[in-house]
Amino acid sequence: MTDNAVSLNQTRDWVKRFVVARDICPFARRELDRDSIHYVAVSARSFESALLALIDECRRLDDDPGIETTLLVLTQGVADFDDYLDLLGLAEALLEDQGYAGIYQLASFHPAYCFDGVDESDPANYTNRSPSPMLHLLRETSIERALVGFAHPERIPERNVRLLREMDSDRLAAGINGTEALEVRQ
Known part of the structure; x- marks a missing residue:
């Protein structure tokens, strides 16, 4: 099995066992069940090639309404969290520059994710920790539709941190x- 295949399998497993099983994102189960999550392995050794892949995935979302969300799994080049943040900043600027602001939202995940001002050992960081660095493209209209029927969506992050x-x-x-199934400690 290639490194890309391993990374994609780990990511799919993480979405199922962590994100959906722990209800970290209450909207993910529907998309997992519908098989509307697109996973793609991308090398970030060259920021330019990773950013081109990001725009390619935006175009794929433009052309394929059956894909609800895309996870770009960054297989190389941004193991260091600061390097990843540099790429993330460029990715956000590129989405705006290419006219995708307001169409797609970018969420970020990294194995060493640490919120600004939060100790790196704080379990709250695991809301954005993942097996591999990744950029997550979400459709803005889908987010808006999902939030309409969801009571108190602003409480989701607080609930996740508490959990x-x-x-x-x-x-x-x-x-x-x-390496281990996650279970809530009693």
């Missing part, structure tokens, strides 16, 4: 890396 802080950090790390 993850109740979990053992070692088990969280093992679950993100696919």
Whole structure:
């Protein structure tokens, strides 16, 4: 199995076992069940090629309404979180420059994700930690539709932080890396 295939399989497993099973994103289960999540492996050794792949995926979303969301799994080049943040900043600027602001939203995930001002050992960081660095493209209209029928969507991050802080950090790390099933500590 190639490194790309391993990364994509780990990501699919993470979406199912962590994001959906723990209800980290309450909208993900529907898309998983509908098989409308597109996964693509992209090297970020060259920021330019990674950014071109991002725009290609925006065009794919433009052309294929059956794809609800795309996870660009960055297989190389941004293992360092600061390098990843540099790429993320360029990606956000590129979406705006190419006229995709307001059409697609970019969410970010990285194995070493750490919120600004939060200790890196805080389990809250696991809301954005993933097996591989990735850029997540979401349709803005779909987000808006989903939020209309959802009571208090602003509470989702608070709920996730509370849930993850109740979990053992070692088990969280093992679950993100696919070595152990995640279970809430009693």
